[in-house]
Amino acid sequence: MRRAIFPGSFDPPTNGHLDIIKRSCPLFDEIIIAVLNNPDKNPLFSVEERCDMIREILPTVSKGGCSVIVDSFSGLTADFARTKGATAIVRGIRAVSDYEYELRMALMNRKLEPEIETVFLMADEEYSYVSSTLMKQVFILGGRVAGLIPEAVESRMREKLKAQ
Ligand code: PNS
Numbered sequence: 001m002r003r004a005i006f007p008g009s010f011d012p013p014t015n016g017h018l019d020i021i022k023r024s025c026p027l028f029d030e031i032i033i034a035v036l037n038n039p040d041k042n043p044l045f046s047v048e049e050r051c052d053m054i055r056e057i058l059p060t061v062s063k064g065g066c067s068v069i070v071d072s073f074s075g076l077t078a079d080f081a082r083t084k085g086a087t088a089i090v091r092g093i094r095a096v097s098d099y100e101y102e103l104r105m106a107l108m109n110r111k112l113e114p115e116i117e118t119v120f121l122m123a124d125e126e127y128s129y130v131s132s133t134l135m136k137q138v139f140i141l142g143g144r145v146a147g148l149i150p151e152a153v154e155s156r157m158r159e160k161l162k163a164q
Contacts, residue, residue: 002027002028002029003029003085004028004031004087004090004119005031005032005033005084005086005088005089006020006024006031006033006034006091007080007091008035008091009035009038009043009132010033010035010053010054011050011132011136012044012050012053012149012157013053013054013057014130014132014135015130015147015149016092016123016130016148018060018061019092020090020092020121021061022061022063024066024090024119024121025062025063025066025068026064026066027119028066028088029067030066030068031066031068031069032069032070032086033054033069034071034080034081035047035050035051035070035071036072036073036077037072037073037074044136044157049156051071051072053152053156054070056152058070060150077089077105077109078108078109078116081113082113082116086116087115087117088116088117088119089117089118090118090119091121093120093121093122094122094123094128094131102118106118130149136157139154
């Protein structure tokens with residue numbers, strides 16, 4: 001059983017995240033989308049809301065025979081991966097600017113858990129500039145994000161802003 005985790009903040013999930021999930025599926029039997037519970041980051045969505053959104057948009061991804069599970073975690077990614085019996089950590093790389101940060105994380109995670117490999121995947125170039133932070137900023141300021149985040153996520157963002 002080849003099991004991987006795909007950790008992240010997912011605040012909110014974007015089409016770039018979905019693209020990485022789609023590309024990971026042929027490589028693994030099971031992927032756990034691991035939503036970091038990090039209240040210090042002052043997220044727009046609670047960890048439960050982020051997990052719900054991911055579950056809602058997952059059916060749009062073609063997964064082949066791969067089973068995709070959504071879970072949340074606190075603490076170290078490497079600890080979560082080990083307790084789940086994962087042998088890989090999936091991360092998406094968009095541009096060279098992501099590389100340095102991702103390399104440091106991958107090497108630290110390898111130091112912590114030498115048996116677990118980080119697998120970097122490149123999202124489609126149409127998402128190379130898409131990040132959750134940028135999507136939130138543009139949406140909050142009234143810009144169009146259609147095609148960059150799933151429609152279900154966009155409507156959750158609309159509701160969230162109305163409630164604020
Ligand atoms: O979506 P993000 O915010 O880029 O994801 C970053 C994430 C969650 C993968 C990273 O912050 C992380 O792994 N946090 C958990 C704490 C941890 O393990 N820190 C050491 C990483 S080497």
